[in-house]
Amino acid sequence: MAVTESQVVDALRGVLDPELGASIVDLGMVKRVEVDGPAVSVAVALTVAGCPMRDEIDHRVRSALAGVPGVGRVEVHQEVMSPEELAEVRSKVQGAPPQAWSAPARGHRLGHEEGRANPFAVASSPTRVVGVSSGKGGVGKSTVAVNLAVALARGGRSVGLLDADVYGFSVPAMLGVSARPQMADGKVVPPEAFGVKVMSMGFFVGEDQPVIWRGPMLHKALEQFLVDVDWAAPDFLLVDMPPGTGDVALSMAQYLPVSEVYVVTTPQLAARRVAQRSAYMAKKLNLPLRGVIENMSWFTAPDGSRQEIFGSGGGAQLARDLAVPLLGQIPLAPALREGADLGVPAVAADPASEVAAAFQAIAEAVAAQRPTRSKPEELRSR
Ligand SMILES: Nc1ncnc2c1ncn2[C@@H]1O[C@H](COP(=O)(O)OP(=O)(O)O)[C@@H](O)[C@H]1O
Ligand SMILES: [Mg+2]
Structure with a gap:
């Protein structure tokens, strides 16, 4: 059964950008998909050069494609977004929380950071x-x-x-x-x-x-x-x-x-x-x-x-x-x-x-x- 481009795109739809939490397809980060028999090549544009999440994205794309029947060799090319593409992503996540919220500290968990405790989850909450x-x-x-x-x-x-x-x-x-x-x-x-x-x-x-x-x-x-x-x-x-x-x-x-x-x-x-x-x-x-x-x-x-x-x-x-x-x-x-x-x-x-x-x-x-x-x-x- 030959792999189709749309199968690949569908699989990638489930891949979330680790920082934005949204699908890399919806965010327009998937730039190219090429299918040649069982070989699949995907180009993903990162929001910043030297993105610390590049290995994670690479890993997520590969695991998503591993689940598609018929997919053999996978190549992931990482590119960097142009300023115009970046603006496009911003407008997609627009409606998102205000600027000050848009760069949450990585790896933070609810209430585990100084000054960011959930006031309603503590036993002494009067609310x-x-x-x-x-x-x-x-x-x-x-x-x-x-x-x-x-x-x-x-x-x-x-x-x-x-x-x-x-x-x-x-x-x-x-x-x-x-x-x-x-x-x-x-x-x-x-x-x-x-x-x-x-x-x-x-x-x-x-x-x-x-x-x-x-x-x-x-x-x-x-x-x-x-x-x-x-x-x-x-x-x-x-x-x-x-x-x-x-x-x-x-x-x-x-x-x-x-x-x-x-x-x-x-x-x-x-x-x-x-x-x-x-x-x-x-x-x-x-x-x-x-x-x-x-x-x-x-x-x-x-x-x-x-x-x-x-x-x-x-x-x-x-x-x-x-x-x-x-x-x-x-x-x-x-x-x-x-x-x-x-x-x-x-x-x-x-x-x-x-x-x-x-x-x-x-x-x-x-x-x-x-x-x-x-x-x-x-x-x-x-
Ligand atoms: N007791 C009521 N009398 C008249 N109109 C009501 C009453 N309760 C709700 N509505 C109207 O019914 C519609 C649905 O109410 P809404 O509160 O939006 O429902 P929900 O949040 O459950 O979807 C709204 O237009 C609202 O103004
Ligand atoms: Mg309602």
Whole structure:
């Protein structure tokens, strides 16, 4: 079976640049691929001459190609990128963390460098990390995270909000924040809106730009969102969790070993699968499930009557299935969507409204929960 060029390129797609953490194909580092029978020759352009990673790249390319059936002799030619090519790579990883973040110390590990400890992973952290999660998309997870954060802040707590839904970030728009965060004293200063300090991938990527990063880069970005951001030890750090148990969710769980998880659901019954997914997620991530929040519970008509548009009982059933409390129900309110679109959360726009009162009550219920604390030995082993 003859080896084809596209097989070679596909195999190389899985090769990550050791420093940028992205595919050498996506980064445009693969300059030529020649196939002659079983012999394959690949030209890889390095970002700098005398790149200390050249042996590593050579090794990664060879091991990737060794896995392609029919490949015999492999030649790897290393070249150096022209300034134009380098600019191209920069634009590809653009949307990447700010300049000061782009050259992380090699071989560093979370919390192992002076001044780069993860403040949320230490047993003495005063912060309750509250993950807002859902078993499926579109249930209002971000809406709940944002309004809950603002409600907690209005109740006098210091609050941070981390948008960990990196591929589907929506927090900046919901809070009307678009400014790129500034650096001060080597730390990133999170923008503040409605009393909430915010960090999101959205600050570094254009609204309509896809996030092209692969696992390792995302992992690194999330780490930096925790470690290099000046959160100032808030009472609460709310996390708009990504859906499911993908890479990002796992990274978050690893970095935030003491987070509590709250699941947002809708009133529809037949939510068993959602319950199973949520329970599975928490178990896989080794995080405690602490409560259920039902969203879109009813619509209050102008005549004051309640219409249960999406049915009823889903939140209570999920809470029963997961053996956690149902912390509250949030009505369907056009003001909630309008607020999200305008960048003014409903809780702040109209604190006297029914929906704001619902969030305020849930915020108090969350605050009244007994905080979860991991044992110090668990923390040390991370
Ligand atoms: N209780 C509600 N009443 C009215 N609109 C809502 C409500 N909850 C969410 N929405 C709207 O539904 C859409 C999806 O909500 P969002 O928070 O983005 O969901 P998720 O983060 O789970 O994908 C948004 O347009 C949001 O404004
Ligand atoms: Mg969302």
